Amino acid sequence: MKKKTKMKKIIRIILPICIAILFGLALFGTFKFITREKEKTFLEKLEPDIYANITNYVIYGIHMNIEGNFTLPENVGNPKLVLSNGKTEIEIPWELEQEENSYTFDTSKYINEGLNLEKLPEEDLYLVIKAESENEKNETIYKYYSVENKSSYDKMEYYTLTKNNKNDKIEMEWNTYEECPTWRFRIKETKLPENVYDITIDPGHDGTDPGKVVCMTSNSIYDPQDEYGNYYGCNKGGEEIEERQLNLNVSMALKEKLESLGYKVTMTRTDNEKRVEIYEPMGSATMANDTKSKFNLAIHHNSSGISGGDATLKGIELYVANDTNFDFAKILINELEESAGITTSPKTKYIVDDGIYQRFFTQEEIDQDDYKQYKNTNMIWYYYIREVGGVSTHAIYNGYDQENYPHPNDHYHSNNTAEPYLFELGYMDNLAELKNILNNKEGYANGIVNGLQKYLEQE
Numbered sequence: 001m002k003k004k005t006k007m008k009k010i011i012r013i014i015l016p017i018c019i020a021i022l023f024g025l026a027l028f029g030t031f032k033f034i035t036r037e038k039e040k041t042f043l044e045k046l047e048p049d050i051y052a053n054i055t056n057y058v059i060y061g062i063h064m065n066i067e068g069n070f071t072l073p074e075n076v077g078n079p080k081l082v083l084s085n086g087k088t089e090i091e092i093p094w095e096l097e098q099e100e101n102s103y104t105f106d107t108s109k110y111i112n113e114g115l116n117l118e119k120l121p122e123e124d125l126y127l128v129i130k131a132e133s134e135n136e137k138n139e140t141i142y143k144y145y146s147v148e149n150k151s152s153y154d155k156m157e158y159y160t161l162t163k164n165n166k167n168d169k170i171e172m173e174w175n176t177y178e179e180c181p182t183w184r185f186r187i188k189e190t191k192l193p194e195n196v197y198d199i200t201i202d203p204g205h206d207g208t209d210p211g212k213v214v215c216m217t218s219n220s221i222y223d224p225q226d227e228y229g230n231y232y233g234c235n236k237g238g239e240e241i242e243e244r245q246l247n248l249n250v251s252m253a254l255k256e257k258l259e260s261l262g263y264k265v266t267m268t269r270t271d272n273e274k275r276v277e278i279y280e281p282m283g284s285a286t287m288a289n290d291t292k293s294k295f296n297l298a299i300h301h302n303s304s305g306i307s308g309g310d311a312t313l314k315g316i317e318l319y320v321a322n323d324t325n326f327d328f329a330k331i332l333i334n335e336l337e338e339s340a341g342i343t344t345s346p347k348t349k350y351i352v353d354d355g356i357y358q359r360f361f362t363q364e365e366i367d368q369d370d371y372k373q374y375k376n377t378n379m380i381w382y383y384y385i386r387e388v389g390g391v392s393t394h395a396i397y398n399g400y401d402q403e404n405y406p407h408p409n410d411h412y413h414s415n416n417t418a419e420p421y422l423f424e425l426g427y428m429d430n431l432a433e434l435k436n437i438l439n440n441k442e443g444y445a446n447g448i449v450n451g452l453q454k455y456l457e458q459e
């Protein structure tokens, strides 16, 4: 009697669970089937024989830019660039030029604008042109045109920034369906591979190069060397302060704060002894791309270049890449001013906006240079920016300077790179500013972190 009740009890509990599991599996299978059928239905909707040409596509930071051209049939117009699977549809803003029924497009004239890869749903989407036509009853109907790869690139992958302990992987793949070419964006949740990071920090200078060095007493500041480079040390008293240490201080604080927000962060160095190569793997111009980071933040401190004394120059200078909008740069500047209690630099050379600088090679520099055949005036002078951005920033280092840098930049021709920024956080030879830098590394780090968070929220 007792045994039977027990059996009954077990059946009463187990049976519903089994049924629930079976039901769940069936539901999941049906869901999968429907999804696949829907995708197929969508692919069947694509117009045969007419495809748009994709002539170029580039990922820079968190954005992707796409260029192409196409011609629509006579009675079709009002085209839009969309990522679609028939159910979900995301329109991508573009700049379109039309000549009768022929179009050329570019998603943005800025390299750091275009399709934001951080906000795509976890689905399979196809990049297509959606256009309008009319049926016999004069009703609007939509036509979908697929795209064909006419660029020199193939498949690509992108990992989104870590958010709530989660990442997505986006695989962009060229396929065909029946004879129609397709460009699929497969977006799936993933765990970041061990060697993939969100952000790279490059604390400027290293074990072989201290950067700017000053001597500081409680009420004065002076150079440990004269204008000819003769080094005397701090022979008039006070403390010797090296830029590499200040860069490291802010970088360490920055890393800690970013990590507390969940980002996976790596650094080109964590001490003052390590020698940091420029172009070799995990170097100052390669690590961000070796680790598939979205941003490369190079941290430096400035000096006036005038030796011997308290400089009048002070304030932050943020160096940015060519062909960029300054959205992120402006937020970083504002947040740094607020958090670190500093102002923007009054320096006018290379300035493009308040606190924002673009240092291109000048004609004069090119004329003096041994490698002038490789350089022109739309190239950024700082390799931390130029070489990190790959094709977007006209990176060039293919190993031509064998004597000084035998290893080429493995990413100089890459169309999938980090977005670099170079901070000159303040003037070390301005006594008031140097005191702020020494006492307020948290403020500087907070400014950069707040800037990043605000920018990502608004994008």
Ligand SMILES: [Zn+2]
Pocket: 204, 205, 211, 212, 243, 300, 301
């Ligand atoms: Zn420096």
